[in-house]
Amino acid sequence: MTPVIELQRVTRTYDSGPPALADVSLLVQPGESVAILGPSGSGKSTMLNLIAGLDRPDAGTVTVDGVRVDRLSEAGAALYRRKKIGMVFQFFNLLDDLTAIDNVVLPAQLAGMSRKEAINRGMELLSSLGVARHARAYPGRLSGGQRQRVAVSRALMNRPPLLLADEPTGALDTASGEEVAELLRQLNSAGQTVVVVTHDLSLARPCTNRTIELVDGRIAADVVRTHA
Template sequence: MDHVIELEGVVKRHDSAGAPVLGPLTLSVAKGEALAVTGPSGSGKSTLLNLVAGLDRPTDGTVFVAGRRIDRLSEYSLARFRRAHIGMAFQFFHLLDDLTVTDNIQLPAQLTGTGRRAAAARAGELMQMLGIHKHARAYPGRLSGGERQRVGIARALINRPALLLADEPTGALDTASGHDVRDLLRELHRGGQTIVLVTHDLALAKACASRTVHLVDGHVALDTHAQAVR
């Protein structure tokens, strides 16, 4: 079985004399799997996401993503790897307000050296798929929360990443918009996208994920597989 994520003996301490905030943790995520990471505040969810994204480094252990050991890469190599292989969708979108929807989506492709024509074609494909093509020339401030999250997800997918990381993607949305994003994540999973979803929302985890890992005090307290996402 191909694994997109492989963590082996991972430990993260913020204070060398203190208890770990995460681990020891050994965890793998298969290609095409949708994993939800749940747990109370302070359980290590964000730390785990940051390690997988290469935004932080473990104190001990190894982190492999898309077949590459990332915990030993330089900051420059990490940034290049992240742009090419990892897409990230955030709770508060992090869109650039002075760029149009199209330009926001295309930005990561341009940073990896993709030609303007190819980037525009891919952005158009994603906007059509996510139902935001009519907002192509709009600015983020004119969109609803749900529409902005769709723009954020399109931006995360522009480089066809091996892995999509979603950090509380419905946390800042109203109920209707949250349901729209939930349905979108389900569609992406059905299409074969590997997803790691960090959420406090157990209903979202149940609806979107094929597997749920529940963290307590930096350790896996529960690891369950769901029935196929419909």
Template sequence: MTPAREGALTADARGARSSLASLTMIDVVDVSRRYEGDQAALDHLSLHVAEGECLALLGPSGSGKSTLLNLIAGLDRPTEGTVTVGGTRVDRLGEAAAARYRRATIGLVFQFFNLLDDLTVTDNVLLPAQIAGRPAGDARRRARELLGTLGIDRHADAYPGRLSGGERQRVAVARALMNRPPLLLADEPTGALDTASGAEVRKLLIDLHADGQTIILVTHDEVLASAVATRTVRLVDGQAA
């Protein structure tokens, strides 16, 4: 058994802010995830993230970044180890409980946006609240507020296919924030964007973190990580380097 290793910390310009955070939000302990053929995507990894922190997970393709994100989001289960988020043992949740956990706790932003093309921007943003059964009036107010804050309110009735990549990613962020999740998980949020759109999204994440949003960011982009994250963890072959 390989001993668990704490993810290496890399202090950056925003390190001071993370030190303000005292409560542990995410506790990943000795987690492994193996797929068919016993290939380990994660290998006895341990990681702790404090509330209000913005952690960047860096590493080459296949290093286990997205797998870790999936485990924290309750989209997948570890083969070994425990994942606790906000006091909830995510690795023990069944499908229904995991869905409820995601509604309440997680906002997900994907590289390719994952917007539903047959729904308008507003309807995409409303989706998490509607699935959670939140009152329609409150949900609409929240959606308007988010679209306004993110500068895409003029596209409220448009369909995602007509928007630029940067605008689509803003819609995806708005959807992720709809239920006011304590934790925002972003998987390569600028990976599919051109430089200008990438910069837009980078600024958006900086602003969100400045407002106290806990964020875990998976990226290849060192510039994005250094601009946004308070801490970075580099993964190589499923382990913290």
């Protein structure tokens, strides 16, 4: 089985400080649900940016779904993100002047899908995530939990092999955060590979079955759990 993520001896240093990541190797297999944990400055964001092709390592290799991400040009990296990765952010990153459905279908239209096909796919996603009735609403009229569900729909639009979630409950109240954690768990149960970057163990526990703890740019623990 080909790993979805393969980091081999990856190091990334900024300016003259200590490495943000130091000789890190990691495998994530298809269908896994992984939380990358650690305090501020531990290397979580650097790892996320390298996996997403937003940054390059100083040493080592980054491979995602068979693509050598560290070798991509800027244009190649943008195409890679469009095809291979769905990204969910703390503050949703929805476009305020587009309706929920138009936000969701945007990645598919950029990838060349017809608007009719994109709308059909987008409405299926919004329906499955429980927010289809808000399809024509603008983000400013939605709750935080609803906006995050729209953002997850957008992330899944192009059927990416990997869903990256960066502090996905950080801007939500407790109840909405629990709903999003349950949504991520359900997506993983349906076969979606999920990587959640967070400092919040209460998010990591219910929606992932593997936790990787980073400390000072190195993997300090890698624990696989089974849910009761």
